[in-house]
Amino acid sequence: MELVGVQKTLSPVLKAKALDNRLPAPILGDVRAERVMRRLDPGYDKGIFAASQLGLAAVARAKVLDDWARDFLADHRDAVVLNLGCGLDARVYRIDPPATVEWYDLDYPAVIELRGQHLPPREHCTLIGSDVTDLTWLERVPRGRPALVIAEGLVPYLTEDDVRRLLTSVVGAFPTGRMLFDTVSVSAWRGSRWDPIGRRYNARFRCGFDDPAALADWHPRLHYLDEAPMNDSPVLMDRAPATTRRLYRLLNLIPSFRRSSRILRFRF
């Protein structure tokens, strides 16, 4: 199955993770990302800008989400993990949770098929090929256990109505848990029609929030915990090559850029 539209957005993130792995001190150090990227596109790092590290902010985001996930799983060894819009990300292998954790990787069927071709099967890890907004997939997941919900690079591609239905349905389905995801600002959402990656893949953002903590108002059991920096993340400024660091430092002088993406943690 050929990937179409928003499904293709998995590739710049995968490429950023692959390139990160070649840094002297990688942020994420994901060997699988590099291997899968090379198989998908052997010349992915050829060309003028191909090996530039401009995507490293997304890698810093993945690192935060991994660290938050590890924290939660250390205290909840009976958790159910829902990794929504998983793309070809290898989080379950990076985190390597104990067998007591049931992990679900969900994305569109075409992406899940591709995943099956490039990442090995794993016990206690189930692939679900579904549109995340068709909430019948939730019936396939065991209830009554703590849930860790991770949506990396997904929420901006959903409408606000769909995000609301997704969040409230997931909170309603589990007794307790954490929800980790990133959002973009209203101006980044509106400006996404000019974004070269979005244009190339015909995948625009469909929602944005200037006060994402207020999403907690959508459900009485949902509470905002905290957020982590992305475009000005310390690990990005520490590990990125000097040219990339300089560029981010310059762009971060523009407050609307610095705050254009937010990485958020909620509890319920």
Ligand SMILES: C[S@@+](CC[C@H](N)C(=O)[O-])C[C@H]1O[C@@H](n2cnc3c(N)ncnc32)[C@H](O)[C@@H]1O
């Ligand atoms: C930017 S990519 C991020 C992939 C992965 N989370 C990562 O960080 O490497 C966005 C992913 O969300 C998926 N996606 C977008 N809308 C979706 C939907 N309605 N249902 C399921 N998956 C969706 C896309 O197919 C794509 O794999």
